[in-house]
């Protein structure tokens with residue numbers, strides 16, 4: 001009698017889940033286990049918004065598993081200890097999981113492969129189209145620039161076909177009695193994981209989302225039917241639903257990038273038949289793979305600059321008040337405030353606006369990018385170590401293929417270009433809704449011209465002066481080290 005433990009992590013789905021298929025193919029019984037491990041960087045240590053999403057995602061997974069005959073078992077604690085106790089409890093003979101790529105998971109999983117070697121642990125790729133070590137330069141070193149990464153990657157897309165979900169999963173019947181270790185195994189309920197906060201702010205945030213594997217497929221299909229065709233331009237307009245909003249589904253593994261690539265490619269052998277919008281979308285998906293490659297090969301970049309010169313950057317020393325104003329969407333710069341309020345209300349922010357608010361925090365306020373990264377990690381439903389660190393380092397100019405530091409976004413011009421009539425700003429900053437289009441991205445000029453007042457803060461900093469200050473700060477670290 002073989003009993004396999006399937007350890008769910010960033011793969012909360014039953015279709016195209018290679019570890020699940022392997023467990024079902026080789027074991028008489030499969031124990032589906034989710035561990036809330038306080039040391040886990042990829043899932044458990046994420047912020048409040050992501051943990052709310054996780055609650056709903058696990059609930060959805062539990063239902064899918066039950067429909068196929070299996071239960072999702074929950075546990076809280078150190079993964080290695082829980083796995084040892086669970087394996088004694090259920091008499092496990094095998095252990096399966098899909099790989100994570102953050103440094104803490106890699107170290108932990110490597111150790112578990114040794115300490116639980118009698119379970120013949122097997123790991124698989126379910127999170128990426130290709131493993132980071134499969135996409136290297138000719139000299140076997142990792143890419144630090146996106147375009148050649150895409151060129152190399154696109155040659156072998158769409159890649160292997162996604163796996164079908166197993167029709168039935170032979171779940172556990174009843175617990176075995178057992179040894180001392182097994183007596184220590186304490187299955188938890190989803191409530192014991194305490195993923196939902198006590199205050200009910202999450203209810204309105206989640207009203208913007210449908211969570212789980214079925215919802216992920218439905219959103220993808222909606223996007224591919226309509227919006228993808230205008231994606232190249234519409235993806236820059238924050239007032240429109242011009243992007244797929246697949247990021248949280250992808251982060252939690254409710255859908256795989258392989259599945260997306262195959263639906264996008266409609267069964268063709270290569271990407272040559274894609275429309276312009278579809279190709280741009282495929283490229284964005286590969287930006288995510290680029291981020292994972294950076295995380296895998298340069299794990300320190302989660303909180304340290306890739307470009308070492310930035311270790312000596314003369315950041316502002318005392319900035320708590322300004323950071324709070326940024327977090328609360330009260331900087332006095334409409335597009336920045338709109339983005340920060342969208343984030344707080346929905347757990348998501350449009351990519352163009354992420355770039356604008358990040359540039360403003362780093363360059364106009366001279367606040368270390370790590371503070372912004374941390375706030376995003378706490379408030380985004382799609383918070384992802386790889387993509388978040390890459391996005392912030394891109395904005396700071398300190399990462400791989402980053403925007404040069406001296407290219408400083410002017411948030412007024414960005415607003416005027418990508419939110420022409422101010423529809424986005426008016427939605428999220430209603431205090432200035434009546435300001436005419438001409439001034440909607442610079443209401444302080446309207447206040448001056450009209451001699452009136454608005455119930456909206458004056459800008460925290462002068463945009464021109466702060467730009468000059470940022471450039472001067474950069475001069476101090478400019479020379480290569």
Ligand SMILES: Cc1cc2nc3c(=O)[nH]c(=O)nc-3n(C[C@H](O)[C@H](O)[C@H](O)COP(=O)(O)OP(=O)(O)OC[C@H]3O[C@@H](n4cnc5c(N)ncnc54)[C@H](O)[C@@H]3O)c2cc1C
Nearest residue numbers: 243244245246247284285288351354382383384387388391
């Ligand atoms: C400062 C900053 C922080 C960011 N933090 C995160 C984060 O924590 N988690 C996250 O998933 N993305 C992050 N991004 C990338 C990007 O903003 C989001 O992936 C995107 O806005 C998600 O919306 P969407 O699913 O509608 O994207 P779409 O435009 O529909 O793109 C499809 C998918 O491609 C991937 N993708 C798109 N753009 C990027 C990108 N620039 N980098 C990496 N992957 C990308 C995402 O998985 C996305 O779901 C960040 C960007 C910046 C500038």
